[in-house]
Amino acid sequence: MRKIALALPEAEERETWGTATFRVRNKIFTMFSEGERDAWVKSTADEQQALIAMYPKTFFFPPYVGPSGWIGVHVATVDREEMSELVTEAWRLTAPKRVVAAFDESAPATP
Numbered sequence: 266m267r268k269i270a271l272a273l274p275e276a277e278e279r280e281t282w283g284t285a286t287f288r289v290r291n292k293i294f295t296m297f298s299e300g301e302r303d304a305w306v307k308s309t310a311d312e313q314q315a316l317i318a319m320y321p322k323t324f325f326f327p328p329y330v331g332p333s334g335w336i337g338v339h340v341a342t343v344d345r346e347e348m349s350e351l352v353t354e355a356w357r358l359t360a361p362k363r364v365v366a367a368f369d370e371s372a373p374a375t376p
Contacts, residue, residue, distance in 0.1 A: 266304050266340065269349050270295055273356045274368050287352075294359040295352050298327070303339055304348075307355035310334040 270276050270287035276294075279286050286296040295306045305327045313336045316324040327337035336351065357365050 266295065266297070266348055266352060269352045270356070273353065273360075274364055275360065276356065289356055289360040289364070292359045294355040298337075302341065303327075303337055305330055306336045306338055306351045307358055308334050308336045308351065309358075312336065312354075 267278065267285065267287075271278060273289070275289050277288055279288060281293075281296075284297045284299055285301070286293045288294065293307070295304060297304055303325075307330075313324075313326070313331070313334050316336055317326060323339050323342045325337040325339070327335055331337070338348065338351065340348075360368075
């Protein structure tokens with residue numbers, strides 16, 4: 266997850282509460298739980314509910330941030346591509362619109 270998060274524009278890692286948090290413009294979009302076995306990823310309540318219902322062995326309702334729509338992810342069982350999509354979407358929800366627009370313009374076109 267660290268590599269995915271830090272590859273996004275203006276993303277930075279900062280230790281807070283004894284664990285790694287990933288931010289854009291000082292706003293957290295994803296973080297590790299204690300021991301880095303799980304991650305908490307910013308999302309929407311709808312996405313959170315859908316993923317937990319479909320894949321309860323991989324996704325869970327995290328403490329503290331769960332009521333705000335964040336998704337808990339068991340890092341050992343999540344598909345790498347799924348994690349990449351979740352982290353990128355969390356970054357999109359957090360980054361300034363200008364930064365997201367520039368990122369989208371620089372992305373290669375899909376056929």
